[in-house]
Amino acid sequence: MTGTSNGTMNGTPRKERPAEPLLVAEDLVVEYPSKGWRKPPFRVLKGVSISIGAGETLGLVGESGSGKTTLGRAVLGLAPIASGTVRFDGKVISGLGAKERRALSSDIQVVFQDPYTSLNPAMTVNDILSEPLRVAGTPRAEAEKRVRDLLDHVRLPADAGERLPREFSGGQRQRIAIARALSRDPRVIVCDEPVSALDLSTQARVLDLFVEIQERTGVAYLFVTHDLSVVRHISHRVAVMRGGEIIETGDAATVTTAPQHPYTQRLLLAAPVPDPQRQAERRAERRRLAAVLAAGTSTEVPTNASMSGDRA
Amino acid sequence: MKLPDSDDTTGAVAPAVAAQGRAGILRRLLRNPVAVTCLVLLALISLASLFAPLLTSQDPARSSLTDSLAPMSGKHPLGGDGVGRDVLARLLYGGRTSLLGALLAVAVAVVIGVPAGLVAGYYRKWFDAVSSWVSNLLMAVPAIIVLLVVMSAVGQNTYLAMAVFGVLMSPGVFRLIRASVISVREELYVDAARVSGLTDARIIRRHILPVVQAPTIIQAAQMLGLGIVIQSGLEFLGLGSATQASWGSMLNDAFGNIYTKPELMVWPGLALAVTVAAFGLLGNALRDALDGTAVTGRKPSRGATTRKPGAEKKAPPVISEAQDTDDALLVLEGLTVSYPTAQGEKTVVDGVCLTVRRGEVLGLVGESGSGKSQTAFAILGLLPREAQVATTRLEFDGTELGRLGRAAMNRYRGHRIAYVPQEPMSNLDPSFRIGAQLVEPVRRHLGLSAAEARTKTLGLLERVGISDPERVFRAYPHQISGGMAQRVLIAGAVSCEPDLLIADEPTTALDVTVQAEVLDLMRSLQSERNMGVILVTHDFGVVADLCDRVTVMQTGAVVESAPVDQLFADPQHPYTRMLLASTLEDAEPRSALSLSRTVSASAAGAVGIAGTTDPAGVTNSAGITNTGRQEGPA
Known part of the structure; x- marks a missing residue:
């Protein structure tokens, strides 16, 4: 609960300059060194700007290789930022030293995609959940109490703490990962495809949990996913990424039902609807759009048709 | 959308498993007689x-000539x-x-x-x-x-x-x-x-x-x-x-x-x-x-869920069509697959029946652990050796496959029954060129010469929408994208003009735009060749796109089977209804910051792309933060 104390009751910005959203990324460029001598580095993000307000969910959609996961990792300080800035609560957090970065851990947290590898298999759930608290200097007894509360919040039984991650199903493990992210009352959680590995019915329940937690705690989500229907369900606003750039942003209803950019339209029409008649209509619509694109200037080269090793 | 809380939230795990494993390496070591013997010997020697x-009492360094090569003595x-x-x-x-x-x-x-x-x-x-x-x-x-x-x-x-x-x-x-x-x-x-x-x-x-x-x-x-x-x-x-x-x-x-x-x-x-x-x-x-x-510690293999006997009362399967198997291409009845485990036999498929007619696409739907892939592999005869498979009837085009030997089955597999896998990349051998991998089965099954097979394969590659077939023919698998690899595998699957195509989650590993193209391709190939298709999937969107009939599976058993329109319009079984309710496609989009409707417009402005921020909106979104966080748990 840091930072909320200094007088935002009436919404007055705490500093003189105009306040900005909780988390802002500006012209973010991320580059990974290429293999091979003197090759130019591989640019994954090409000047991306996003912002997330407190208590808001920004859905980040894109296909594989679009850079959506990298953007999340850059916010977490896990990806090498070549230029541009990330600001949290008005302070620049890109390029911080290890110590300052650690201080941010109470404010910015993460839930990863794969619930099978994001929990240390050798540690009990209690140890996993209390670790971030103990790092922050919480006394043992208090940490134990907090862990019980957290398990309750994510609707896991109280005795779950004594067990190892492998004794839980995928959905339950993801709940543990969510509890870990919540343990120190963060203000932003980066969610990297947190429901992609889950079954359909489990997925819906975990998403409901995300929404419920947000409504209760006011945490903001940067929600990375490839699934437009997931994004529609959870996001207030949506940003669509392609090839390391954001090509469209807007509120969730607009982007996921009436997108402007041809690529987003293509993305939307490509996702099959679970209704045979409507899917037939959507299929016809998709073919019509494809025909229009093909007949047009045809600058739109479908990425999958290019023969290259860029999917390595 | 309110969903029934199933076992996902109740944490139904046998606590006995918890103690085991963690208690340790030492205990497991002590249960090994070889290890115990070694430890005892080493302890004795030390x-x-x-x-x-x-x-x-003797000094090891003291030599005495009288005792040179002395025999054993006191x-x-x-x-x-x-x-x-x-x-x-x-x-x-x-x-x-x-x-x-x-x-x-x-x-x-x-x-x-x-x-x-x-x-x-x-x-x-x-x-x-x-x-x-x-x-x-x-x-x-x-x-x-x-x-x-x-x-x-x-x-x-x-x-x-x-x-x-x-x-x-x-x-x-x-x-x-x-x-x-x-x-x-x-x-x-x-x-x-x-x-x-x-x-x-x-x-x-x-x-x-x-x-x-x-x-x-x-x-x-x-x-x-x-x-x-x-x-x-x-x-x-x-x-x-x-x-x-x-x-x-x-x-x-x-x-x-x-x-x-x-x-x-x-x-x-x-x-x-x-x-x-x-x-x-x-x-x-x-x-x-x-x-x-x-x-x-590894993740459990797909489909290896233990079924709790009698834990849930299942509604009987709903089969909403006449079981007319006269024009059937494939009839499967009473398929049971089980694996021996330390806790006894584990049944992963239990009495599954299904029918595929010529030119019909059957969707086999279920969540992980439902046994849908096991069923598909059982039809192909490709289950691992330790699997115990029993069927009362497995008839393909009038021939009972269940009794065929390996050699006889090989004549069907790849020729009349083809397979498209989930992971296109791991199903292409990285050390051979794509052309070689496609030509070999064609030559074997159809008896074509090398040149004929090559021409046929190139034609197929073109047919599956590859713009430069010559180049792909010469390429190694790592040189093409995942979507193209799946096209190559589909070309391979249909190369011997099969009557039945079994596709196991053929688009799950692909991006959604590529998925749409691959589904289009499968649809056109299917209607062009009048193939029967079994499409294993967990995605009701894919089912709606491609299938004529749907069979829904849950924990190894069929719960519902119906024509596609009927299943979506009027699902009979509670499990099917639950699954359909879980799809997010028709969920209401969240409005911008639902906490306060009145500020949503300006808040949306405030949280727009950085640089277009307007201060008025920030006031509101900051205010929301405060109320939101005051209700927090701490």
């Missing part, structure tokens, strides 16, 4: 060496050696030299190798480069020659030689540790620990050392054996300290008297063999004990 002065229980020293005393004291020397070597190797491996693996960069280079250099050096040089240079000191040998062994430890650290470092839980604010030292201690521990202990056990062998070898060559008793020098002495008193070889030889073998076997047993944890 204790005997340690308490040598209590076990014998004074010399194992007799005397070539220069009249007591064999038992030398054996006991010699154990000290051998064990301490080996321990020293291993300690040196571990003390150098583990920290260097940890730092190199965790931080990489220049230290990794330099230390790897040094380690490679050390490994290239012939150890025995270095030891001979050292001993001739600094004198015959056994322990110094073993310390040097430890340095020479350290690259082995270094490489092992470095490799394990690098693989653990990629794990998401290490990333999560970094995000949690753990220091590097703490991450290494809490998350990385425990993983590295096991291989280090195994390696150390093996190295102890090796150390004893090398040390004895040096002593045998007469390079050890002349005054110190050791097993190697005993062998040396015995070798000198091999014709006069060959039994002298027995005692040191026995001691060496037993000790070295014990270390080696203990290392293996440790590895097995640790592997036990590793295996149970």
Whole structure:
């Protein structure tokens, strides 16, 4: 609960300059060194700007290789930022030293995609959940109490703490990962495809949990996913990424039902609807759009048709 | 949307599993008779060496000519050696030299190798480069020659030689540790620990050392054996300290008297063999004990869910169509698949019946563990050997497949029944060109010549929408994208004009735009060739797109089977209804910051792309923050 104390009751910005959203990324460029001598580095993000307000969910959609996961990792300080800035609560957090970065851990947290590898298999759930608290200097007894509360919040039984991650199903493990992210009352959680590995019915329940937690705690989500229907369900606003750039942003209803950019339209029409008649209509619509694109200037080269090793 | 809370939230896990496994490596080790024997032997040998002065009153170095090659007696229980020293005393004291020397070597190797491996693996960069280079250099050096040089240079000191040998062994430890650290470092839980604010030292201690521990202990056990062998070898060559008793020098002495008193070889030889073998076997047993944890720690294989007998009352399956099997291409009745496990037999498919007509697309839908893939593999006859498969009827185009031998089944598989897998990349052999992989089955099944097969394959590649078939034909799998690999596999599947195509989640690994194209391709190929298709999937969107009929499976059994329109319009079974309710497609989009409708417009402005912020909106969104967080749990 840091930072909320200094007088935002009436919404007055705490500093003189105009306040900005909780988390802002500006012209973010991320580059990974290429293999091979003197090759130019591989640019994954090409000047991306996003912002997330407190208590808001920004859905980040894109296909594989679009850079959506990298953007999340850059916010977490896990990806090498070549230029541009990330600001949290008005302070620049890109390029911080290890110590300052650690201080941010109470404010910015993460839930990863794969619930099978994001929990240390050798540690009990209690140890996993209390670790971030103990790092922050919480006394043992208090940490134990907090862990019980957290398990309750994510609707896991109280005795779950004594067990190892492998004794839980995928959905339950993801709940543990969510509890870990919540343990120190963060203000932003980066969610990297947190429901992609889950079954359909489990997925819906975990998403409901995300929404419920947000409504209760006011945490903001940067929600990375490839699934437009997931994004529609959870996001207030949506940003669509392609090839390391954001090509469209807007509120969730607009982007996921009436997108402007041809690529987003293509993305939307490509996702099959679970209704045979409507899917037939959507299929016809998709073919019509494809025909229009093909007949047009045809600058739109479908990425999958290019023969290259860029999917390595 | 409110969903019933199923077992996902109740945490129905047998607590017995919890205790097992964690309680440990030690207990599992003690359950292994070989390990126990080794541990007892090693303990005896160590204790005997340690308490040598209590076990014998003889001085191992005192020689007396009268006792030279003395027989066993009360004074010399194992007799005397070539220069009249007591064999038992030398054996006991010699154990000290051998064990301490080996321990020293291993300690040196571990003390150098583990920290260097940890730092190199965790931080990489220049230290990794330099230390790897040094380690490679050390490994290239012939150890025995270095030891001979050292001993001739600094004198015959056994322990110094073993310390040097430890340095020479350290690259082995270094490489092992470095490799394990690098693989653990990629794990998401290490990333999560970094995000949690753990220091590097703490991450290494809490998350990385425990993983590295096991291989280090195994390696150390093996190295102890090796150390004893090398040390004895040096002593045998007469390079050890002349005054110190050791097993190697005993062998040396015995070798000198091999014709006069060959039994002298027995005692040191026995001691060496037993000790070295014990270390080696203990290392293996440790590895097995640790592997036990590793295996149970892996994620459960798909479809391997244990069914709780009688835990839930299932509604009977709803089959909403006449079971008319006259024009059926494939009829499957009463399929049961089970696997033997430690807890008894586990049934993953239980009495599944399904029918595919010619030219019909059957969707086989279910969540993980429903047995849908197992069913598909059972039809193909491709289940693993340990699977126990039983069917009352498996009829393909009038032939009962269940009774066919392997050779007969091979004539159907790939020819009349084709298969498209989930992971296109792992189903292409990376060491062969794509053309070769496509041509081979065509030649085999259709008996075409090489040239004919090539023409046919190129035509197929073009048919599946590959714009430059010649190039793809010559390419290796790693040179094409995932979507194109799936097209190639589809081309391969339809190359022999099959009557039935079984596709197991053919688009799950693909991006959504590519998925749409691949589904289009499958639809057009299906109608063009009038194929029957079994499409295994978990995605109701894909079902709606492609299927004529749908069979829904839950925990190994069919719960509902209906024509596609009917299933979506009027699902009968509660499980089907639950699944359809879980799809998010028709969910209401969230409005911008639903906490306060009145501010949503300006809040949306405030949280727009950075730079377009307007201060008025921020006021509101900040206010929302406050209310929101006051209701927080803390």
